Amino acid sequence: MPRQVREELTRRLRRNRRAFGKDDVQVVEPPLLRRAVGASALGNCMEWFDFGVYSYLAATIGKVFFPGASPAAQLISSFATFAAAFVVRPLGGLVFGPLGDRIGRQKVLATTMIMMAAGTFAIGLIPSYATIGIAAPVLLLLARMVQGFSTGGEYGGATTFVAEYSPDRRRGFLSSWLDFGTFVGYALGSALVTVLNLALTDGQMLSWGWRIPFLIAGPLGAIGLYMRLKLEESPAFQQQLDEHEKSLAQESAGSEFKDIVRKHWRPLLICMGLVLLYNVTNYMVTGYLPTYQTETLNRSSGSADVLVLIGMVWIVVLITFIGRLSDRVGRRPVYGVAAAAMIVLAVPSFLLIKAHGTWLPILGVLLLSTLLACFAAPSAATLPALFPTAVRYAAMGIGFNIAVAAFGGTTPLVTTALVDATGNDLMPAYYLMLAGVIGLVTVKFLPESAQVPLKGSQPMVGSREERRELISTSKELYALAKRREEARHH
Numbered sequence: 001m002p003r004q005v006r007e008e009l010t011r012r013l014r015r016n017r018r019a020f021g022k023d024d025v026q027v028v029e030p031p032l033l034r035r036a037v038g039a040s041a042l043g044n045c046m047e048w049f050d051f052g053v054y055s056y057l058a059a060t061i062g063k064v065f066f067p068g069a070s071p072a073a074q075l076i077s078s079f080a081t082f083a084a085a086f087v088v089r090p091l092g093g094l095v096f097g098p099l100g101d102r103i104g105r106q107k108v109l110a111t112t113m114i115m116m117a118a119g120t121f122a123i124g125l126i127p128s129y130a131t132i133g134i135a136a137p138v139l140l141l142l143a144r145m146v147q148g149f150s151t152g153g154e155y156g157g158a159t160t161f162v163a164e165y166s167p168d169r170r171r172g173f174l175s176s177w178l179d180f181g182t183f184v185g186y187a188l189g190s191a192l193v194t195v196l197n198l199a200l201t202d203g204q205m206l207s208w209g210w211r212i213p214f215l216i217a218g219p220l221g222a223i224g225l226y227m228r229l230k231l232e233e234s235p236a237f238q239q240q241l242d243e244h245e246k247s248l249a250q251e252s253a254g255s256e257f258k259d260i261v262r263k264h265w266r267p268l269l270i271c272m273g274l275v276l277l278y279n280v281t282n283y284m285v286t287g288y289l290p291t292y293q294t295e296t297l298n299r300s301s302g303s304a305d306v307l308v309l310i311g312m313v314w315i316v317v318l319i320t321f322i323g324r325l326s327d328r329v330g331r332r333p334v335y336g337v338a339a340a341a342m343i344v345l346a347v348p349s350f351l352l353i354k355a356h357g358t359w360l361p362i363l364g365v366l367l368l369s370t371l372l373a374c375f376a377a378p379s380a381a382t383l384p385a386l387f388p389t390a391v392r393y394a395a396m397g398i399g400f401n402i403a404v405a406a407f408g409g410t411t412p413l414v415t416t417a418l419v420d421a422t423g424n425d426l427m428p429a430y431y432l433m434l435a436g437v438i439g440l441v442t443v444k445f446l447p448e449s450a451q452v453p454l455k456g457s458q459p460m461v462g463s464r465e466e467r468r469e470l471i472s473t474s475k476e477l478y479a480l481a482k483r484r485e486e487a488r489h490h
Contacts, residue, residue, distance in 0.1 A: 004451075019474040037165070040181075046113070064206060089152040089401040093396075096112060096153025097157075097394035111150075117218060155396075162175050187313055189213060279408025285368050331450050337374070339440040407435075
């Protein structure tokens with residue numbers, strides 16, 4: 001048994017003054033677990049289907065909605081609209097987070113699914129600038145803000161929901177399926193745009209082809225909503241908080257922003273540092289790299305799309321294996337090694353991507369994609385474990401969305417502007433190195449949570465046999481703790 005698990009269980013046993021009984025350990029039924037993970041992953045899949053589509057169509061969207069500007073200004077305007085969704089994400093987190101702690105995770109996740117699908121579908125219906133003038137980019141901005149507001153409650157809620165459903169020993173593996181859905185969605189979106197670019201002429205893409213991926217979001221949203229409405233509330237939310245955590249219930253639900261910041265500032269900062277590391281890398285690869293190749297390296301959109309798509313498929317292959325690894329070796333080693341590797345490998349990766357030929361650019365993208373998989377895989381298990389059940393959704397909504405808004409979603413915009421201003425096409429690599437340094441410092445303060453029960457929740461197991469084993473272990477740990485206490489008294 002890992003040291004951090006033994007220490008946490010011993011702490012709980014001392015507090016309860018007895019070993020665990022059957023009522024102290026929650027068994028998660030496999031069918032419910034599969035449904036919870038599947039429905040949550042589908043929501044992330046749909047969200048990132050949109051991001052994949054928008055990233056790959058950034059240049060086209062710039063021409064449709066900002067036709068009078070120069071190519072560089074069109075691109076920056078398109079990415080500015082992309083970044084605008086992230087400005088309202090913290091507002092969504094502030095609204096949906098406390099609501100999720102008060103009325104439950106499932107209801108809020110169903111609501112965010114509806115809003116997300118509606119916002120994405122609406123983009124496909126907006127007339128071009130040539131048809132309705134300035135109203136076109138305004139409507140695009142509004143649709144993006146609806147998406148951003150809903151997304152503010154989506155990832156924090158989905159990670160909380162899956163983490164609270166997962167058995168403690170397998171939380172890293174099961175939660176990694178959430179980000180598996182993320183990259184499958186991105187890969188599907190980018191693959192669809194790649195196919196459309198190959199099948200249609202530039203004129204057809206500008207006229208109507210770019211709308212197809214956004215319109216597909218409507219039926220996808222209906223499927224996701226149906227699945228989420230079938231879910232039961234998470235066990236951690238259903239059960240009463242244990243005696244030690246009941247005082248925290250006062251700050252749940254209606255918690256004010258300042259109360260959560262005041263009482264949980266340290267885990268909030270850790271959360272923001274890890275989110276910065278993950279999302280700067282994420283949006284660099286998924287949001288900026290396709291455009292970097294076409295606009296800075298002057299490659300064809302087809303070859304650029306295929307190259308990043310290879311990276312996404314590689315992440316999909318790796319991510320659940322890395323999630324399982326984080327259960328065995330811990331979250332801190334996975335984050336720490338990958339953050340250090342980012343500092344060392346960022347510049348070489350971009351030099352490979354810039355190289356001529358086929359295999360060296362592929363190798364560069366695979367290096368960045370491997371690091372991204374190492375940041376993504378443990379995130380959905382690590383971040384919710386920083387906070388107690390009573391404030392988990394709200395605190396995740398604050399920490400995650402502020403970091404994503406400030407550093408993640410702005411990455412394509414900032415790096416585009418840096419390259420344009422300096423003329424140095426390695427600026428994205430230096431930006432990644434800075435994120436790696438911040439991530440490495442954050443990992444130093446990150447408490448290890450692999451296999452540890454969530455704060456304010458009962459220990460979670462995947463079978464009755466595992467429950468019997470944990471109860472037996474608790475008796476041994478409690479007896480050992482009593483002997484040590486008696487020895488101290490003597």
